[in-house]
Structures are given as structure tokens and as C-alpha cells.
Amino acid sequence: MLSEKTIRGLITTPVFLANANQLAYQLHVSHQDASEELLLELLLHRLRTWTNKDVGIAVQRDLASLKWRVKYARKDLVRQSHKDATRELDKVQMLAGMEPQASNEAETLEALERLRELFKNANTRDWCGSILRFGQKETMVRFNNQTRRQFNNKLTKVCKYARQHRQHNQSSSNAKELELLKEWDDLMADPETSDDAVQLFIDQHGAYIDNIIINDPQVAFQGRLIKNFAHAGKDKYVFANLMAKREQQLKESK
Known part of the structure; x- marks a missing residue:
């Protein structure tokens, strides 16, 4: 997972800004939406195997390996935009149609707390928080009058990223537990x-x-x-x- 400092450094690089501008033009979306889409695409795919340190060094040294990943992340998004948006998870479908309910206030508050841990990008947190508080329709209006396609595309990426985050956390937790069990094995041996x-x-x-x-x-x-x-x-x-x-x-x- 990238730190907030590393993400800020990444999204202010010339190569990221240039590709975000080009993506906004190609997809006919705002620069803000294009930046978020590009960042998520990088985190999910092109930079998925990079550590926080790897990205930090690449930003500081303006490495070509980072530049071409940003460029091809943009190309991936453009290619995806010409395909029908498909929802990967039943959970995504449920969330897409979710409207706020008073009876779910406790669950909503808990989910909002988790957003702070999950998403370093403030705008992505706000977008997800808006869905939890106000539902799909109002969120589409609040965030630059998103089209249904734009909303569904972003939702799919956000849910996929969240799932990968959970899997990463589970993997780390399992590794620690195995260490404890190895200590137990040594004791028994x-x-x-x-x-x-x-x-x-x-x-x-x-x-x-x-x-x-x-x-x-x-x-x-x-x-x-x-x-x-x-x-x-x-x-x-x-x-x-x-x-x-x-x-x-x-x-x-x-």
C-alpha cells in the first residue's frame, strides 16, 4: 500500500498530470475524475507489485519505468472505456443501487470509518462516503454529474481495489499467525x-x-x-x- 505522501508525490509528477489531462480529453470527463481514474488504474494494475519505496524512488528520480507505466495505464483506461462496463461482483451490484436507510446507520458509520484506512486519496474517500450517505443518484450529481457508465466503471475499480486490500491484509495476518504457530511447534519439539x-x-x-x-x-x-x-x-x-x-x-x- 502506498502512503499518502507517496501518492501526493505521484499525482503531482509532470507525467501523471500530462496523462491525466489527456485522459480527461479522451473520455470527456473532468480533470479531477480523470486523475482519480488514472491513480486507481495504476494502483490496481501497473504499479500493483511496486512497494511504497519503489514508487517513491521512481518519483524522485523521474524514472522511465514509471513514465511508461503511467502512459500505458492511461491507454488501458481508454481501451476499457470503449467496452460495456461489467460488474465483477454481486456486492458491486448491490452497492450500485444502495440508498441510505436510517436502520443501517450503525453499519454506515462503521463503513465510513474503514474508508479512512482503505483509501489514501481524499477524493476517492469522499466519493465512497457519498454513496454510503446519499446513495447512487445523488452521488452522480454531486461528483460532476457522472454518467451511469462513469459511475459503474469507478465503482467496479474501487470495489476491486478494496477486495485486493482485504486480501493483502489477510495475507499479512496469516503470516504473523504462522510465525506464532512455528513458535508453538518449536516449543513442542x-x-x-x-x-x-x-x-x-x-x-x-x-x-x-x-x-x-x-x-x-x-x-x-x-x-x-x-x-x-x-x-x-x-x-x-x-x-x-x-x-x-x-x-x-x-x-x-x-
Whole structure:
């Protein structure tokens, strides 16, 4: 994910500004809309594998590798604009027709909070926030009288970007969890590991252990397992099996 500082640097480069202007002319949209479309296209495709550091260096050094990616991102958008907009997800279809409802106020507020974490670009955040607050029709009017095609194209890209962000976060979370489980494996592999050492591990990762055993009928006495591992009886072995099962699930999902 790019930082807000890196994004500001990217969208103020001469090559980005020139291609955004050309895109606005080719698609008959405002410069602001063209800039947002171009930025999203870069984040989703041409710069998808670049790190924040990669982009920062390319901006500072005015690298040709960045210039041609910006140019071809614009070309991709122009090519896409001549095709019928298709919605990739059922969720996109639902969101496109969503209108604000008083009964969903809590969900709306939660979604608005998440927008701040998800989108570094303020205008994209405002656009998504407008959908959540006011619905599709008013958002199209508020943002330069967008056409239905423009709205749907942008919505598809935003949802795709959000999905990729979630997948990235999930991948990072899984990696951290596997590290914790590797620590557990090392503990179990050591013949000198005592019940006290296991108890220390449980105490250090209490929230995680709770999540592993909660509501699992195989663990007869969950409280005793957490607080007094040495006297947990057969639950010790059930717990070890649950940890091994969780590790296998994570490895298979990679």
C-alpha cells in the first residue's frame, strides 16, 4: 500500500498530470475524475507489485519505468472505456443501487470509518462516503454529474481495489499467525519443554488461544486449560491437536 505522501508525490509528477489531462480529453470527463481514474488504474494494475519505496524512488528520480507505466495505464483506461462496463461482483451490484436507510446507520458509520484506512486519496474517500450517505443518484450529481457508465466503471475499480486490500491484509495476518504457530511447534519439539513453559506461552498469547479453543466441544474444561495447563488432563492433547489443525489450515490456504 502506498502512503499518502507517496501518492501526493505521484499525482503531482509532470507525467501523471500530462496523462491525466489527456485522459480527461479522451473520455470527456473532468480533470479531477480523470486523475482519480488514472491513480486507481495504476494502483490496481501497473504499479500493483511496486512497494511504497519503489514508487517513491521512481518519483524522485523521474524514472522511465514509471513514465511508461503511467502512459500505458492511461491507454488501458481508454481501451476499457470503449467496452460495456461489467460488474465483477454481486456486492458491486448491490452497492450500485444502495440508498441510505436510517436502520443501517450503525453499519454506515462503521463503513465510513474503514474508508479512512482503505483509501489514501481524499477524493476517492469522499466519493465512497457519498454513496454510503446519499446513495447512487445523488452521488452522480454531486461528483460532476457522472454518467451511469462513469459511475459503474469507478465503482467496479474501487470495489476491486478494496477486495485486493482485504486480501493483502489477510495475507499479512496469516503470516504473523504462522510465525506464532512455528513458535508453538518449536516449543513442542523440545523434549525439555515443561508445563510451566507451555503455561507461559498461553499467558503471552491469551487472546489467540481463547480464539482457538472457544466454543470447541472437544475441550472439556477451557478455563482450566488457560489458567492451569499443568492440571488440564486430556485437554492438553486436544489443545495440541487444535493448534496443529489450525496450522495445517493456514498452510493449505496459501
